[in-house]
Amino acid sequence: MAAKRTSHTERNKHMPTMTYKFSEFVGIDQDDVVKLRKAAIENTDDMMRIWGDELKRPALVETTGITMNQFAKLVSMARLARVKNVGPKYVEMLLAAGIDGPKSLFAYTPESLVKRLEEVKAEKKLKAAVPTLPEIENWFTDVKATVVSA
Numbered sequence: 793m794a795a796k797r798t799s800h801t802e803r804n805k806h807m808p809t810m811t812y813k814f815s816e817f818v819g820i821d822q823d824d825v826v827k828l829r830k831a832a833i834e835n836t837d838d839m840m841r842i843w844g845d846e847l848k849r850p851a852l853v854e855t856t857g858i859t860m861n862q863f864a865k866l867v868s869m870a871r872l873a874r875v876k877n878v879g880p881k882y883v884e885m886l887l888a889a890g891i892d893g894p895k896s897l898f899a900y901t902p903e904s905l906v907k908r909l910e911e912v913k914a915e916k917k918l919k920a921a922v923p924t925l926p927e928i929e930n931w932f933t934d935v936k937a938t939v940v941s942a
Contacts, residue, residue: 811837812873817880818920820866827856828866836870843867868892877930885920888912902928 813835814825831852833839842848843863853860869883871893878886878897889912891897900908902925909922 810874810876810879811835812870812880814839814866817869817873817883819884820869824856824858824862824866827858831856836874839867839870840874843870872897875931877927882920882923885909885912885918885922888916888918898932902932 814820814828814833815822828834828839831842833842842852849860849863852858853863858866865887868887869880872878872883872886872891873880875894875897886897886909889908891900897905905928906922906925912918913920913922
């Protein structure tokens with residue numbers, strides 16, 4: 793008997809996520825927040841739902857005036873912020889480190905991620921604080937519990 797294949801949505805429905813308004817993010821132009829609202833995108837859940845329909849993306853780009861590359865960054869921000877305990881606070885730092893979603897985030901161990909973020913902060917002369925090891929460990933704890941229970 794063949795194993796049942798699960799969709800990305802089914803696999804992730806047990807993953808703890810948080811919803812944030814785009815106005816809560818540092819690094820997002822407030823004009824873009826207004827444009828997103830006009831396109832019915834108020835928060836990270838709205839972004840994931842609307843952006844998930846690939847056929848609607850070109851119209852979304854045209855109606856908002858936000859470029860495809862800008863949308864890609866906004867989607868990455870939404871995906872990272874929705875990971876429990878990450879939130880908008882550390883998204884810019886993670887993006888600066890080349891981490892654009894949960895998959896690339898969880899390719900690290902908490903220890904190696906702290907080291908990488910400290911390196912990026914120094915290299916790029918970022919002012920944002922690097923999350924502490926206990927904060928980062930909380931990101932990973934929830935994922936491990938989800939994987940064990942799934």
